[in-house]
Amino acid sequence: MIDLSSVGNTDGNPLFYDLPSTLDEFLYSYNPCGPFTELTCVDVAACQYSPYYYTGYDIGVPDKVSFNYDGLNVIANYVSQDGTRQSFITLVCDPGAATPSLDVMGESTTTQYYMTLTSAAACPVPSPFGSSGGISGGSVLLIIFFVLLAVYLATGVAFNKFRRSASGKELIPNLNFWTELPALVRDGVKYSLSLVCKRKSGYGAV
Known part of the structure; x- marks a missing residue:
């Protein structure tokens, strides 16, 4: 999980303003999390500005963004309001980059724009639900087990108390089974070990 909420302005101004490109003669502005x-770029996340025509072009709005992983970095893909232009912002993790920086490549292909944001905020942060983003299957099984165990004990104790007028350890449901369980487990372990020892000893002569 990457949290960019600490990066970007919230006052309606871009964090990166009119940066030059390495591929074209336009200037580019970008604000990661706020419009x-x-x-003529209104409520955008990224804007391409022409210093010759004094015109801005919407190249991505904040509510039309998706995130992809290329095996090394996360890439934020912004789409313009009319859906005709796209900006691809590669998010590079640098724990030592207290101040974020933006490298602008510009218009690589028609209507597609590329930039690289380097920041400590681009580094992954632990998810509260683990790497999968949810509770693991093992955790779900454990929760179900303990819930069923609690229901079993509560129901059994209530039944023995009010229907059988039991008290003390007699309240435990299926008391005989739980009393004999350790001995049954012991016998099962002994039997399993005896099979293992027989296999290790090999086969007798025919």
Whole structure:
């Protein structure tokens, strides 16, 4: 899980403003988590600005973003409001980068724009539910087991108390079974070990 909530402005201005590109002559602005407005770019996450025509182009809005993993980094894919342009922001984890930085490649192909955000905020943080994002199957089975055990004990004790007028250890449901269980387990272990020892000793001559 990556949390970018600490990165970006919330006052309607972009964190990165009019940065030059390595591929074209446009300037680019970007704000990771909050919308901003720049000229004709209204409530966007990313804007391409032409210094010659004084025009801004929406290249991604914050409510149209998806995240993908390329095997090394997470990539944020923003889509413009009209769906015609896309921005791909590669999120690079750098624990020592207290101040985030943005490298702008620009328009690599028509209507597709590429940037790289380097920040400590791009580093994974532990998920409260583990790596799968949910409770594991083993945890679910344990929860079910203990819930059923509690229901079994509560029902058994209530039945023995009110229907059989039992008291003390007689309240325990199926008392004879639980009393004999340790001996049964012991016998089972002994039997299993005896089979293992016989296999290790090999076969007799025919």
